[in-house]
Amino acid sequence: MPGSKLPIYTAFAANLAIAVIKLTAAAITGSSAMVSEGIHSLVDSSNEVLLLIGLHKSKKAPDQKRPFGYGKELYFWSFVVALLFFVLGGTMSVYEGIRHLIEPEKITSPVWNYIVLSLALVFDGYSLYTAVRIFNQQRGSTPFWQAIKVSKDPSSFVVLFEDMADVIGILIAATGIILSHIFNNPYIDGIASILIGLLLMLVTIFLVRQSRNLLMGESISAEELNKLVPLIEHNQNVSSADARLSMYLGPEEVILLIKIKFKNDLPSQKIVESIGSIRQAIQAEHPDYKHIHFEPV
CATH class of the missing domain: 1.20.1510.10 (Cation efflux protein transmembrane domain)
Incomplete structure (x- = not known):
């Protein structure tokens, strides 16, 4: 532990x-x-x-x-x-x-x-x-x-x-x-x-x-970050994603910035719901990712 x-x-x-x-x-x-x-x-x-x-x-x-x-x-x-x-x-x-x-x-x-x-x-x-x-x-x-x-x-x-x-x-x-x-x-x-x-x-x-x-401030390994992209793009409202910015704040505490391109003409409510769903999916596999921030592009 x-x-x-x-x-x-x-x-x-x-x-x-x-x-x-x-x-x-x-x-x-x-x-x-x-x-x-x-x-x-x-x-x-x-x-x-x-x-x-x-x-x-x-x-x-x-x-x-x-x-x-x-x-x-x-x-x-x-x-x-x-x-x-x-x-x-x-x-x-x-x-x-x-x-x-x-x-x-x-x-x-x-x-x-x-x-x-x-x-x-x-x-x-x-x-x-x-x-x-x-x-x-x-x-x-x-x-x-x-x-x-x-x-x-x-x-x-x-x-x-x-x-x-x-x-x-x-x-x-x-x-x-x-x-x-x-x-x-x-x-x-x-x-x-x-x-x-x-x-x-x-x-x-x-x-x-x-x-x-x-x-x-060390980052998550590139291999681990690359595995996040398919997980994010699995969401039906996401066109593409980029997750390269991260840093360990402690042994069990990571801050992560994700850039996401959502599909065209997606209502703002759908974007909010998608972000919440993506955050839950990521933290289900990586509970040490305490701070996940999204940047729609």
Whole structure:
């Protein structure tokens, strides 16, 4: 279901608990990669809060100031989340790694790191499982990466990519800590921290691109728009139709402008009745087309 909050709640609970555990372990062991992972989890927790704010604000009813509603609030807040992912997650992790390379500090009590990373992998793995399960329900038979590309619901794909980055980041941190301990080389831990930061930056590039496209106003696919024309022209009073202007206002809210050429000498009452009939036919197949406007030509 678009706009499902379950993955967000699951990710928030997991990330908040893990952040506390990771940062506590980092203070005990002195691991740079663990600090990066702790920062990563804190950023993820704040991101989930922002997504929930976006979902709440996007449900606000239209008013005089926003006659088409507040659906794009979700797109705005998902864009903010992507920026925070870069600024607070990526850059701080890279900074922490560079600082550790300049002033290397040997890891003490690595067992704590192993315990924490194992717990984090369980929690984040479950959160990722939840996000993937919900996303699979939404995409249906659409191939996974195509569904990601065309998704208009940032509350699903943002959490999904956050959780993926979480799991991969944990594996990088674990590898860095293990190798640093085996070879007694603190520089490896710093390199792992930098790699985690670069991972977050790569995820950010995708999230910013997706969120920007939605915020700027994406159209319905050309294939879907082309299917509307026969549906409109099926009306006996329509001579031809053109439906090329559309925009997503939210995951389940579309504005559509249709240009229609009615048959000659058609009474105005018939035109009004035809427009009403066409609107009902379109919304019966596409209930997310909330705002349909007609321009007789």
